[in-house]
Amino acid sequence: MAEASLKSVAGYLPLLRFDRxxxxxxxxxxxxxxxxxxxxxxxxxxEDALTMAVExxxxxxxxxxxxxxxxxxxxxxxxxxxxxxxxxEALRLERAVVAQDTANSRRAATTALIKALRGGATxxxxxxxxxxxxxxxxxxxxxxxxAAAALVGPGKGIxxxxxxxxxxxxxxxxxTSADGGLPYAAEDRFVRDKAAxxxxxxxxxxxxxxxxxxxxxxxxxxxxxPVDGVYAALVRACGLKAPNLCAEISQQAxxxxxxxxxxxxxLALDRAEPGAKLLxxxxxxxxxxxxxxxxxxxxxxxxxxxxxxxVLTSYTRLLNLxxxxxxxxxPRSEVNQKVxxxxxxxxxxxxxxxxxxxxxxxxxxxxxxxxxxxxxxxxAETYQDVPLADVPAKVVSITADRLNFTPDPPFHFGLVQFDxxxxxxxxxxxxxxxxxxxxxxxxxxxxxxxxxxxRHFRSYFxxxxxxxxxxxxxxG
Amino acid sequence: MASGIxxxxxxxxxxxxAFGERWDMSSDMLMAEAFAEALAxxxxxxxxxxxAWFGSALDDFNVGNSAIPLATALRLQNIPxxxxxxxxxxxxxxxxxxxxxxxxxxVDVAMALGVEKLKDTGFGGLPIRTKGSxxxxxxxxxxxxxxxxxxxxxxxxKHGIAAADLKRGMAHVSWKSHQNGANSPKAHLRKPxxxxxxxxxxxxxxxxxxYDCCGVSDGAACAIVTTPEIARSLGKSPADLVxxxxxxxxxxxxxxxxxxxxxxxxxxxxRVAAGRAYLEAGIRDPKGEIGxxxxxxxxxxxxxxxxxxxxxxAEGRATxxxxxxxxxxxxxxxxxxxxxLKCFGHPVGASGLRMAYEVHAQLLGRAGQRQLRxxxxxxxxxxxxxxxxxxSSVAIFxxx
Numbered sequence: 059m060a061e062a063s064l065k066s067v068a069g070y071l072p073l074l075r076f077d078r079x080x081x082x083x084x085x086x087x088x089x090x091x092x093x094x095x096x097x098x099x100x101x102x103x104x105e106d107a108l109t110m111a112v113e114x115x116x117x118x119x120x121x122x123x124x125x126x127x128x129x130x131x132x133x134x135x136x137x138x139x140x141x142x143x144x145x146x147e148a149l150r151l152e153r154a155v156v157a158q159d160t161a162n163s164r165r166a167a168t169t170a171l172i173k174a175l176r177g178g179a180t181x182x183x184x185x186x187x188x189x190x191x192x193x194x195x196x197x198x199x200x201x202x203x204x205a206a207a208a209l210v211g212p213g214k215g216i217x218x219x220x221x222x223x224x225x226x227x228x229x230x231x232x233x234t235s236a237d238g239g240l241p242y243a244a245e246d247r248f249v250r251d252k253a254a255x256x257x258x259x260x261x262x263x264x265x266x267x268x269x270x271x272x273x274x275x276x277x278x279x280x281x282x283x284p285v286d287g288v289y290a291a292l293v294r295a296c297g298l299k300a301p302n303l304c305a306e307i308s309q310q311a312x313x314x315x316x317x318x319x320x321x322x323x324x325l326a327l328d329r330a331e332p333g334a335k336l337l338x339x340x341x342x343x344x345x346x347x348x349x350x351x352x353x354x355x356x357x358x359x360x361x362x363x364x365x366x367x368x369v370l371t372s373y374t375r376l377l378n379l380x381x382x383x384x385x386x387x388x389p390r391s392e393v394n395q396k397v398x399x400x401x402x403x404x405x406x407x408x409x410x411x412x413x414x415x416x417x418x419x420x421x422x423x424x425x426x427x428x429x430x431x432x433x434x435x436x437x438a439e440t441y442q443d444v445p446l447a448d449v450p451a452k453v454v455s456i457t458a459d460r461l462n463f464t465p466d467p468p469f470h471f472g473l474v475q476f477d478x479x480x481x482x483x484x485x486x487x488x489x490x491x492x493x494x495x496x497x498x499x500x501x502x503x504x505x506x507x508x509x510x511x512x513r514h515f516r517s518y519f520x521x522x523x524x525x526x527x528x529x530x531x532x533x534g
Numbered sequence: 535m536a537s538g539i540x541x542x543x544x545x546x547x548x549x550x551x552a553f554g555e556r557w558d559m560s561s562d563m564l565m566a567e568a569f570a571e572a573l574a575x576x577x578x579x580x581x582x583x584x585x586a587w588f589g590s591a592l593d594d595f596n597v598g599n600s601a602i603p604l605a606t607a608l609r610l611q612n613i614p615x616x617x618x619x620x621x622x623x624x625x626x627x628x629x630x631x632x633x634x635x636x637x638x639x640x641v642d643v644a645m646a647l648g649v650e651k652l653k654d655t656g657f658g659g660l661p662i663r664t665k666g667s668x669x670x671x672x673x674x675x676x677x678x679x680x681x682x683x684x685x686x687x688x689x690x691x692k693h694g695i696a697a698a699d700l701k702r703g704m705a706h707v708s709w710k711s712h713q714n715g716a717n718s719p720k721a722h723l724r725k726p727x728x729x730x731x732x733x734x735x736x737x738x739x740x741x742x743x744x745y746d747c748c749g750v751s752d753g754a755a756c757a758i759v760t761t762p763e764i765a766r767s768l769g770k771s772p773a774d775l776v777x778x779x780x781x782x783x784x785x786x787x788x789x790x791x792x793x794x795x796x797x798x799x800x801x802x803x804x805r806v807a808a809g810r811a812y813l814e815a816g817i818r819d820p821k822g823e824i825g826x827x828x829x830x831x832x833x834x835x836x837x838x839x840x841x842x843x844x845x846x847x848a849e850g851r852a853t854x855x856x857x858x859x860x861x862x863x864x865x866x867x868x869x870x871x872x873x874x875l876k877c878f879g880h881p882v883g884a885s886g887l888r889m890a891y892e893v894h895a896q897l898l899g900r901a902g903q904r905q906l907r908x909x910x911x912x913x914x915x916x917x918x919x920x921x922x923x924x925x926s927s928v929a930i931f932x933x934x
Contacts, residue, residue, distance in 0.1 A: 389657045393675070398667040409671045423792050425672065431792040455688045455798040455922070458740040459680030461659055468740070471674035472684050473791060473798060473922060481794045483922065485674045493740060496691035496798075507671065519672045 062178050063215030064350065068117025069324040069360030070110050070205045071311050073488045074100040074370040074379070075530060081199050084373040090194040097533070098312035100370055100379050101188045101203035102487055103465035104506040107131040108141045109518065110205035111186030111317075112148045112504040116447075117359045118209040119149055124182040126156035128174070130166035130316045132234070133189045134159065135516060144518060145184060147410035148504050150445050164282065166316045168340030171208055172348060175219045180211035187315035190240055193382050197232065197241045202312020206320030206360070216327055216354030217336065221268030225261040226344035229253060231284035246285040253284050254291035257345045262296060262337065265347035269335075273297040276349070277334035280304055280322030282313065282341045300337065310364050316340075325364070327356030366527040368490040379466060391463035395508040397517045412502060412520045414480050415441025422446075422480040444478065447502045447520060451476045456486065458493045465509075474500060474522045488523040499525035538814040541934060542637040544765050544775040546758045547576025550891040553753035553879030554722035561590075561597045561651040561754075562607035568754035568884075569608050569647060576758040577768065580608070583758065584641035586615045589628030589648035591882040591918075592661060596651035604647055621918025622830060623783060624648060625755065625886025626927040630781045632759050642764050648888075649754035650881035660750055660882070679747050681920030682833040683739035688798030689839060693850035701741060703853035704834035705732040708745045710862050711831060711870045715877025717904050722751045722879030746834040751879030755887035757894075762934055772934045776897045779815035779911065780930040782807040791922040801917060803926035804843035808915075811928040812845075817911065820845045824867060824930075825909025826896060828889035830917040831874040837861075840915060841869075844928070863906075871896070871904050886927060889914035893931045 075097035082094030101110065111129055127149075129142035142157035160166045167185035174181040186205035191197035231249040234241045243249075258281065266273055279300040281289050289302045303322045307314065314321050319340045326336050330352045340346040370376060377383035405425070407413070414424030418439045421432040424446055428438045456472035470486035470493060486494070487505055494500065500522035507519035549571025551564050559567075573580060588604035590597045597603050601615035620627040625648035632644035655661050665673050690700055709729050715721040727745060735743035760768075765775050784807035790796040808820075817823045824846065831837035838856060841847040846867055847855045855861070861869040872878045872892040875885060893912030895901045911932045918925035 389655075390659075390662060393662040394664065395670070397671070401667040401671065405668055405671055421793070425668075427788070431788045433789065433793070454796075455684035457676075457680045457683035457687070457742075459677050459683070459738075461677035461679055461738055462662060462675055464675075469674075469676070469680065471676045471680060475794055479794050481792055483673055483791050496687050508675070517671060 061219060062175050062210040062212050063219070063353070064217040065209040065211045065215040066118035066121035066357055067208045067320060067324040067327055068114050068206065068357045069321040069363050070114040070117070071099045071363040071367065072101040072105055072110065072203050073368055073490065073527060074102070075311065075367045076100050076370040076376045078199055080371050080373050085194065088194065092196060092199045096309040097369065098199060099202035099204050100376060103379060104487060104521070105203070106135045106188050106506060107133045107186035107205070108135060108144060109504050109506060110188070110203065111184040111207065112145050114186070114205040114207035115145060115149055115182055115184040117357050118207050119182065121209050122180050122211050123151065124155065124180050124209060126158065126179065127151065127182040127184065128158045128160055128170040130160045130170055130183060130185040131187055132161060132164060132166065132315050133187050134161055144410055147407050148518070150411040150413065164316050164342030165340035165344065165346050168319045168338070168346035168348065171210070171320070172222045172346060174210045178212055180209070183208050183320070185317040185320050187317045189315055190381060192240050193377060195241070196243065198380065200308065200313055202314055204311055204314040204317050204321060206317045206324055208320050208323065214353060216356065217350040217352050220271060220349045220351055221265050222346065222348045223261050223264030223268060224344065224346050225257055227257050228343050229257055249285045250287045250291060253288045253341065254295060257341070258288065258292050258339065259295050261339065261345040261347040262292065265349050269349035271335050271349055274299050275335055276300045276337045278303060278326045278330055278336050280319055280326055280336065280338040282318045282339065283308070284341060307364070321360055324356060324360035327352060328358050328361040365529055367530045368528065369531065387463050393463065395510040396513060397510060397515055402517070409519050411445060412447045414444045414446050416444050417441055422476070422478045424480050424482050446476055446480055449476045449478050451500050451502070451522065453494050453496055453498045453500060454481065455496065456493055485521045486523065487521040494524055501525045539633060539637055539781050540779050540814055540816065541777045542761065543633045543759050543778045544762050544934065545778070545894055546578065546643070546760045546765055546768070546770070547572045547574070548757050548891045548894050549575060550720060550755040550888055551753050552720040553751040553881060553888070555653045556752035557653065559752060561603065561649050564651065564752060564754035565604060565607040565647060565649050568756040572756035572758050578643065578758070581611065582643045583610070583613065583645045584643055585613055585632070585635050586610060586645040586647065587628040587631035588615055588617045589619070589624040589646065589883040590617065590650060591619050591621055591624040592650060592652070596654045597649060620925045622832065622882055623886060623916040623918040623925040623927040624883040625888065626914065626916050626929055627783065627886070629757055629887060629890060629929070630783060632757065633778050633781055636759050636761055643758065643760045645756065645758050646887060647754065647756040648884035648886065650883045651752050652750040652881060653752050658749060677739060679739035679742050679833055681922065682836050683742045684798060685839050685921050686741050686835045689835070692797050692799040695850070695853055697741065700853055701733065703838055703856045704746050705729055706856050707831065707834040707837045708732050708876055711874045711876035714863055714871050714904070715873025718872045718878055721873040721877050722749065723873065723877040742833055742835065748832050748875040748880045751881045753879055753881035753884045753888070755884040755891050757887055757890060774898065775934055776894045776931050777934045778929070779932045780811035780928070782811040782814065783925065783927045785925050786919070786923045798922070800839055801843050801921050801924060801926060803924050804840060804915065804917060804928065807926045807928040808844045811930050815911065815930040817930065824911050824913050826871060826893065826906055827867060827869045827913045827915065828872070828874065828892055829869055829915040831870055831876050832880065832917065836917060837869065840917070844913070844915065868906055871906060886914065886916045890929065890931065897931060897933060
């Protein structure tokens with residue numbers, strides 16, 4: 059079989075980590091505050107499954123340009139608009155790239171990964187999740203927002219697939235219907251027993267057998283747990299001895315849905331030595347199990363994502379950011395944000411890809427205009443495309459605005475100067491605490507530009523974020 | 535070579551409504567009020583007006599687009615009426631149209647009227663507007679204070695000014711305007727405010743607090759202009775007339791926001807417009823010759839930076855000049871003696887004409903308790919848009 063190998067795997071988490079102790083205290087009166095242990099990653103208002111998947115994918119495409127891309131999510135913001143297509147534009151891939159959206163299962167990414175590895179072509183699988191859940195539910199506190207991406211391709215990479223197996227079973231540990239929109243969970247004890255015994259066990263056994271690897275030889279496991287205790291039961295049943303990185307991820311960032319297996323795989327590769335055997339699984343109405351042998355280093359992105367961030371200690375802000383607190387933002391929020399379909403088709407590729415242009419005098423600008431901004435330009439010129447997303451940049455001017463509506467005030471914006479000469483008026487993101495100063499370095503992040511609440515549409519563009527994220531404090 | 539506008543046109547009469555929350559007045563009523571005062575001041579019949587320029591910046595809010603609202607409100611008898619919009623420079627732009635028409639000899643008497651009815655929007659501050667379907671795909675939805683607040687950080691970075699010093703300088707700008715507004719019967723805000731209240735006000739757009747921002751108002755202002763010769767034929771003596779010495783507008787072409795040279799600490803359009811205006815008016819020493827200013831103090835930082843852009847303060851010194859009282863009512867070059875945008879109010883399309891109204895009153899000695907000592911030249915300045923993408927106007931008025 060002309061299998062491909064893993065070329066690169068990356069993980070992405072949003073900046074904020076909600077401290078579950080806060081919810082436990084806030085909801086003490088109700089008894090619905092959960093364990094109070096650990097933190098969950100919380101996406102910014104301008105992040106969704108797609109934007110986070112793009113951020114993860116940016117971490118792997120340097121290893122090779124994919125011929126096809128897969129976007130995997132159970133929380134895609136659209137049911138009929140290709141997120142994979144926008145992702146391809148954001149990554150500035152060829153228009154002819156095969157772009158596939160895969161959804162409706164937390165196994166979406168692992169299933170796509172198995173197919174990609176067996177396909178032999180250079181393919182990107184990127185998963186993102188920003189799942190809605192009702193406050194008071196275990197999911198609202200236990201689930202986290204995040205993304206991960208894997209690039210596979212022919213030849214030697216950083217890990218090779220030794221064997222894989224799939225089991226399908228309509229085990230309803232949790233389901234979310236199109237009509238309901240919010241998850242509904244089954245009893246934990248039932249899920250623990252059946253997930254371990256009737257789903258994971260046969261899948262893992264089959265994958266290990268195909269790989270020719272003994273359970274005890276697995277160095278690291280990445281096995282999403284629908285409820286606590288599933289992995290422990292599996293360990294008892296089949297002799298696994300490896301730690302399960304998903305427990306650590308859930309504790310520090312939350313359960314990441316379709317992105318969890320790839321994020322765990324990225325973390326495992328960040329830590330494992332060459333030769334180590336990895337067991338990676340996807341869970342949801344069955345299971346996918348994959349056994350890898352490590353052949354090279356990880357990208358370090360998942361480990362960094364877990365290490366860095368800012369602790370969120372406001373329960374009401376969590377509710378707002380997760381779309382569960384309908385505040386009255388007043389008439390200034392009534393601005394019409396309708397996006398013109400014809401404008402989007404005409405300019406969307408440059409917007410999604412953040413593609414500026416180098417004019418005939420050598421100056422770079424965004425967006426491209428008929429007559430360049432260069433002072434000595436006399437008439438219309440043609441441009442050479444210049445992507446700006448990865449160009450170092452710094453703050454020229456900035457403010458934190460509290461007048462205009464934004465879903466998570468304040469609204470930071472100002473002029474950004476790119477090292478290649480381009481200057482762009484931009485929104486900023488990922489700012490907690492004091493604003494950046496003039497001259498501070500920034501990096502570009504793919505984000506939601508605007509949300510049209512009347513028509514349930516959103517547009518995407520790039521925003522400036524502080525170049526570095528702070529390390530998270532130790533949990534207190 | 536063009537000879538410029540100096541002394542070719544005089545103001546025959548001016549009118550200005552009280553600015554503020556005119557809950558009982560619609561835009562047509564405001565227009566009629568300002569026009570009636572201007573017409574009486576000019577001492578002519580309405581029929582003498584041969585052309586009009588109508589300034590309204592926010593046509594989709596309560597006034598309506600085209601020139602028809604003005605022609606209808608004043609029942610102008612089938613004369614050409616042109617509506618102009620150039621953001622916060624709209625009022626001065628309307629005046630420029632009328633002045634140019636007279637100077638060109640196309641008409642003998644022309645009128646400029648600006649109006650805005652903002653308090654029917656239902657909230658404070660300017661309405662949020664689309665920037666066009668392409669720009670909305672990428673350009674930030676920044677508020678007006680947000681766009682101007684950015685001057686502060688860039689100014690500090692350029693000149694090495696401590697944040698606390700700049701904040702005090704900005705606070706003095708607002709303190710002074712509140713003091714002045716208390717002496718303006720037609721001003722929107724007529725209450726002096728203590729420095730502590732200004733310094734500790736809620737933050738709107740960092741570092742601009744509530745009192746660093748002008749509010750928005752309802753109001754209208756009007757000017758009727760003609761040639762000096764026609765004015766004299768109408769019985770006006772030179773002492774009754776204010777001459778237009780210069781009228782310049784400068785518009786951004788994207789250099790500030792798209793080309794990597796601007797430091798964000800000044801407004802180039804104001805500098806260019808001022809330079810042309812001084813040249814047109816024959817002013818060689820602005821610091822010594824300009825007797826008063828009405829500048830676009832939409833935000834305190836704007837006034838501070840504008841004083842350098844106009845050449846009235848040395849580079850990096852405006853903060854300290856302001857704190858020294860240079861622009862106070864009893865200072866060397868009083869600014870905003872009527873309260874400015876900050877306290878007289880800011881009905882956008884009318885503001886440029888309101889500034890001219892105050893300079894006109896001061897030059898004619900009609901300013902009552904606000905009357906300054908003898909001045910020869912008064913300067914008005916508007917800044918539309920935002921510092922990084924602006925329309926700036928500078929007008930200079932004096933005696934014949």
